[in-house]
Amino acid sequence: MPRFKDYVPHGVIPATLLALHDDFSIDEQDTRRHLRHVAATPGLSAITVNGHASEVHACTFEEQERILDITLEEIGDRLPVISGVWADGSANAAKIARAAERRGASALLVFPSQVFSMAGQMRPEMAIAHFSTIAEATELPLIVFAYAERSTLSYPLDTLVRMAEAIPSIKAIKDWSNDPMLHERQIRTLQSLPRPVNVLTTHSAWLMASLTLGCNGLLSGSGSVIPDLQAALFQAVRDGDLNAARAINDRIYPLAQAFYAAPALDMHNRMKECLVMLGRMERAVVRAPLVKISDQERARLRTALIEAGLLPATRIGLAA
Numbered sequence: 001m002p003r004f005k006d007y008v009p010h011g012v013i014p015a016t017l018l019a020l021h022d023d024f025s026i027d028e029q030d031t032r033r034h035l036r037h038v039a040a041t042p043g044l045s046a047i048t049v050n051g052h053a054s055e056v057h058a059c060t061f062e063e064q065e066r067i068l069d070i071t072l073e074e075i076g077d078r079l080p081v082i083s084g085v086w087a088d089g090s091a092n093a094a095k096i097a098r099a100a101e102r103r104g105a106s107a108l109l110v111f112p113s114q115v116f117s118m119a120g121q122m123r124p125e126m127a128i129a130h131f132s133t134i135a136e137a138t139e140l141p142l143i144v145f146a147y148a149e150r151s152t153l154s155y156p157l158d159t160l161v162r163m164a165e166a167i168p169s170i171k172a173i174k175d176w177s178n179d180p181m182l183h184e185r186q187i188r189t190l191q192s193l194p195r196p197v198n199v200l201t202t203h204s205a206w207l208m209a210s211l212t213l214g215c216n217g218l219l220s221g222s223g224s225v226i227p228d229l230q231a232a233l234f235q236a237v238r239d240g241d242l243n244a245a246r247a248i249n250d251r252i253y254p255l256a257q258a259f260y261a262a263p264a265l266d267m268h269n270r271m272k273e274c275l276v277m278l279g280r281m282e283r284a285v286v287r288a289p290l291v292k293i294s295d296q297e298r299a300r301l302r303t304a305l306i307e308a309g310l311l312p313a314t315r316i317g318l319a320a
Contacts, residue, residue, distance in 0.1 A: 012044050014227045015220060021283070030281055048219060050083045076104060106140065112154075148177055199216060204221070225275060254307035
């Protein structure tokens, strides 16, 4: 059963990383240390696991259950835990949802089925059927992961509205539209529905601009590295303190530029490397098909950490 009953996804929600041993098995001790560090940040609403940031694509069903278990053991008494639902088939998605609720998750982040990549935008009834199947399996609030149109896995805004109207347990979307005009339209439309749906931005490459449009939260993998800066930025924007927001954004900027450089698929790879440089993780091991980044890119990350004020330039072995 969920430990935080009636939780509605909102506010600052980091998506945490997964520590691995050199043999690619899960390093539970280091993962627990990472979870404790992030969860100790004031101003968070929840923590997300089994998402892109924790390499859910490369984890078995049993590993996903174990990741959720150790997360709940470490921080489940302090913060709601959101667990990802990554599955192409609706029945498998429902199975994952049921298991997550039974273990104690407080909400679910539902990824799009890869089936939708073949012009699923033309069949909105398929998205509604997929989410209805999941909703029938659990009472937990659902977060729709809304991809960018260029990914071919997106849901048109009209479809998102239909889904929200048909499925009451849809409480939020993770907006990855990567289109400022559409992003603002989704914020204004979804958060104004008779049964409002919160927009959680994941536009971490331009987070300040996104938040000023009125998002009711953010859900971000870079929160695994800079949860304190994201929480401070969210609050400054909420308070209407533009000068404070700009100052915080100036610190975030070099890291955003480094994390979200091409190719985008290395974003969480880069974040692991940063945690190693900061002494918060032992190894930056990733599972195939991801591969380790180059020494040249690691040097760029060190520079970004220094520019963000997170790493002193004089630290042994890390001087510019």
